[in-house]
Amino acid sequence: MKLDPFYLIVDSANWVERLVPLGVKLVQLRIKDQPEPVLREEIRRAKAACAAADCRLIVNDYWKLAIDEGCDFIHLGQEDLAAADLAAIGRAGLKLGLSTHDIAELETALAARPDYVAFGPVWPTVVKEMRWTPQGVERVANWRRRVGPMPLVAIGGITAERAPLVLENGADTAAVVTDITRNPDPEARTRQWLAATAPWRSVTERPHLGSPQ
Ligand SMILES: Cc1ncc(COP(=O)(O)OP(=O)(O)O)c(N)n1
Ligand SMILES: Cc1nc(C(=O)O)sc1CCOP(=O)(O)O
Numbered sequence: 001m002k003l004d005p006f007y008l009i010v011d012s013a014n015w016v017e018r019l020v021p022l023g024v025k026l027v028q029l030r031i032k033d034q035p036e037p038v039l040r041e042e043i044r045r046a047k048a049a050c051a052a053a054d055c056r057l058i059v060n061d062y063w064k065l066a067i068d069e070g071c072d073f074i075h076l077g078q079e080d081l082a083a084a085d086l087a088a089i090g091r092a093g094l095k096l097g098l099s100t101h102d103i104a105e106l107e108t109a110l111a112a113r114p115d116y117v118a119f120g121p122v123w124p125t126v127v128k129e130m131r132w133t134p135q136g137v138e139r140v141a142n143w144r145r146r147v148g149p150m151p152l153v154a155i156g157g158i159t160a161e162r163a164p165l166v167l168e169n170g171a172d173t174a175a176v177v178t179d180i181t182r183n184p185d186p187e188a189r190t191r192q193w194l195a196a197t198a199p200w201r202s203v204t205e206r207p208h209l210g211s212p213q
C-alpha cells in the first residue's frame, strides 16, 4: 500500500470539504468530544467529499462508527488499541494505522499487524500534551529501519518546510494539523504542502535503509 506523502489531519467535515478538493489524497478526520449523532454525520459528509475527490479517508478513534458507516481506514492510538476489537475490525476489512512513540509501543503496534505505523512527535506540537519530548528526524530514520517495508507516518510539528526532512529520512508520509488549520490562508498553505511533497508523490519504490540501531 502506498500512502500519499501529504497526510492532512482535520477536526471537521467542513475542513475536509474545503481542502480535499484542492488535491489532498490522504485525510484523517480527528474529532474529539462530540456526541455520536454528530460524529456520524461528520463521518458521512467527510466520506462523501473524499469519494468525490478520490481521496483516502482515515477515521480517528471511532472504529465502530467507521465500520457502521462503511469507511475503510481507521487510526488508533495505543489506548484506543487496547480497547478495540481487532477481530471485528479485521472482519469488516478496515485498514488500520497505529500510533507509536517508543520501542515498547512499536512492538505492541507491530504485533497487531497494522497497515501503517505513525511515529511522533518529531517536533514540538501544540495540539495536545505529550509524554514524549520531540524525537527528531534521526529517530524517524531509526523507525524506518525498524518497521521494514511497512508504511511509516511522521507526525508532530511538521510544516511544509520540514516535510521534506521527514520524507528524506524514511517516512512515507508527513502528517499535519496546525501548519495548515492555523495558517491565515489554509488553502494557500495546502497548495504549498502539495508542492513540497510532490517529489515523493511520483516515487513508486524507495530503497531500503540499513538495519535498526
Ligand atoms: C497519523 C496519526 N498519528 C498519530 C495520531 C495520534 O493518535 P492517538 O495517540 O490516539 O491520539 P489522538 O489523535 O486520538 O488524540 C493520530 N491521530 N494520527
Ligand atoms: C495528534 C497528534 N499525535 C501526535 C503523536 O506524536 O502521536 S502529534 C499530534 C499532533 C500533530 O499536530 P501538528 O501537526 O499541529 O503538530
Ligand SMILES: [Mg+2]
Pocket: 060, 061, 075, 076, 077, 080
Ligand atoms: Mg486516538
